[in-house]
Amino acid sequence: MKFIHTADLHLDSPFQGLQNDSLPEQLWQQIRQSTFQSFERIVDEAINQQVDFVLLVGDLFDRNEQSVAATAFLTEQLNRLRDHQIDAFISFGNHDYATIDSPHLGYPDNTHIFSNQVETKRITLTDGTVVAISGFSFPNQWVKQPMIQDYPEAVANADWHIGMLHGSLDSLKSSEANYAPFTLQALKSKRYDYWALGHIHKRQSLDDQGVINYSGNIQGRQINESGEKGYLLIQSNGHQLRTTFEPTAPIIWQRLKMSTNQVLLNDLTGKILEYLSKQHFSQLHFVRVQIDAKQSLNREVIAAISNGDLLELVQQQNAMSWQQLNCWVTSIQLLPSKHIVAHQFDQELFDQAKGQTLTIPQLSNLAKVFNQYPFIKEDLASKASQKDIFDQTTLIMAENIQNVNEDGVDQ
Incomplete structure (x- = not known):
């Protein structure tokens, strides 16, 4: 038995954290096609590897109302699988939730759609092997009940x-309880040979045997979805399963830490581009440059980083060289430093203010205004986003202290 586990295609999904007016048009075209291209590569691999079936575990689309182009593309790829006698099993998630009233939902007959209640489908492989597959599709955006309790034990x-x-x-009391929460023990209690999980965009295995897996999304869309993205290939050897990750994403998001002693704005701009040229990227990267200053930076540089002026300067030159560099700078971040403030007394006050201000409860209280926007609420709940907010706030606080130190008054 050989099959592919993939999830979170998010076809037609927008990228986040990009300066739209700075991007070259050709680069925009590559962004728009990236999720499509990644999934097409997965189908290519399914055909080349001659897999028995493909599992697509939710969020095939970025929203429940799909574009004509995205729907046509998915149908085309499913037809390609059908032409090579490869079955596809689909469960819809919280982004592409749907009321399921047909086992095929208008897709080709090799495609099996799970209903809104947990059900088990069977497939007999060419060698006579019988595989049972259990799953369900989200009927709406929020599925707060632990659907795992409806899954049968292994047949x-x-x-x-x-x-x-x-x-x-996750626990039932967390924000993630909106998304069919489960425990690891509950999964193991079903005695399944493999669990194909979706929803979490970070690829990870939840057990030592590597048979309870999130495949992650197939194309990173923001800096918090960094690293290679693709699919999991699962192959049997006797009654053991071996899982291998295969990358397919045409664009990789990455954080690059750059140490520097440069304190002048123009020097720093050149230093960043020189640093990027030394990376020798073999494929397109979207990069957040993290500046690790070896000494306190002056007010002009700190302000240029916090207000985006430095990013604009870098992107103006990046627009002319992104194809040669295979890289686009999406953001610039000054890493917090113990010496971000010049004077020791100011540093002590600065650290005290940070401890009182930059806390999760404070952030949660301020973020209540966004509760009516689920996608914002979900993003603000992630540790990566919280860290980014705290780091940016630290930079603004440092800039204000520099204003006082250099001018004697707060500007």
């Missing part, structure tokens, strides 16, 4: 039993 009349679940490994 006796199948050689393999696989579970598909778009949801979160």
